[in-house]
Amino acid sequence: MKINKKLIKELVDNLEEFKLTELEYSEKDTKIKVSRQSKVSQNISPEITIEKNNKKIETITGTEIKSPIIGTAYLAPEPGAKKFVETGKKIKKGDTVMIVEAMKTMNHVPSPKDGVVKSVNVEDGQPVEYGQTLVVID
Known part of the structure; x- marks a missing residue:
């Protein structure tokens, strides 16, 4: 199986753009999952x-x-x-x-x-x- 680096890069960019912690992509028998550890989140003045x-x-x-x-x-x-x-x-x-x-x-x-x-x-x-x-x- 050939790794599609362009697709992976696009998924990682989507994580950042939409402030997601995890994203999964599936096509036929290929499944790609990208995730990142989120930092401590806080709300100011709740x-x-x-x-x-x-x-x-x-x-x-x-x-x-x-x-x-x-x-x-x-x-x-x-x-x-x-x-x-x-x-x-x-x-x-x-x-x-x-x-x-x-x-x-x-x-x-x-x-x-x-x-x-x-x-x-x-x-x-x-x-x-x-x-x-x-x-x-x-």
């Missing part, structure tokens, strides 16, 4: 409302730091160690806020900016989904 029994308890605004992958969230580098972040703690851009482990690979999740931790939205050892809000900073 508003999160926490409710209990239909009563508004708290509204949090700030920058959401979301999980870049599906995996298990760890709040500290090892069991019993000091947590990376806690509510009220000041952090700097690039500081690790959490580790998300997937397939025995530890993925450090960095802070996208300087700020103060408003909330930590996951428990240590909790399974997380892609795009799930892990931490909110302001």
Whole structure:
């Protein structure tokens, strides 16, 4: 089978142009799949409302730091160690806020900016989904 480099290049360009993480192309018995690992995504100034029994308890605004992958969230580098972040703690851009482990690979999740931790939205050892809000900073 001859590899069509032009087609692959076009698929990769489409990934970038349409901000996709994965693209698949099939024709007869040929199947091409291109993908890229996405970076941590965040929304600037979202508003999160926490409710209990239909009563508004708290509204949090700030920058959401979301999980870049599906995996298990760890709040500290090892069991019993000091947590990376806690509510009220000041952090700097690039500081690790959490580790998300997937397939025995530890993925450090960095802070996208300087700020103060408003909330930590996951428990240590909790399974997380892609795009799930892990931490909110302001």
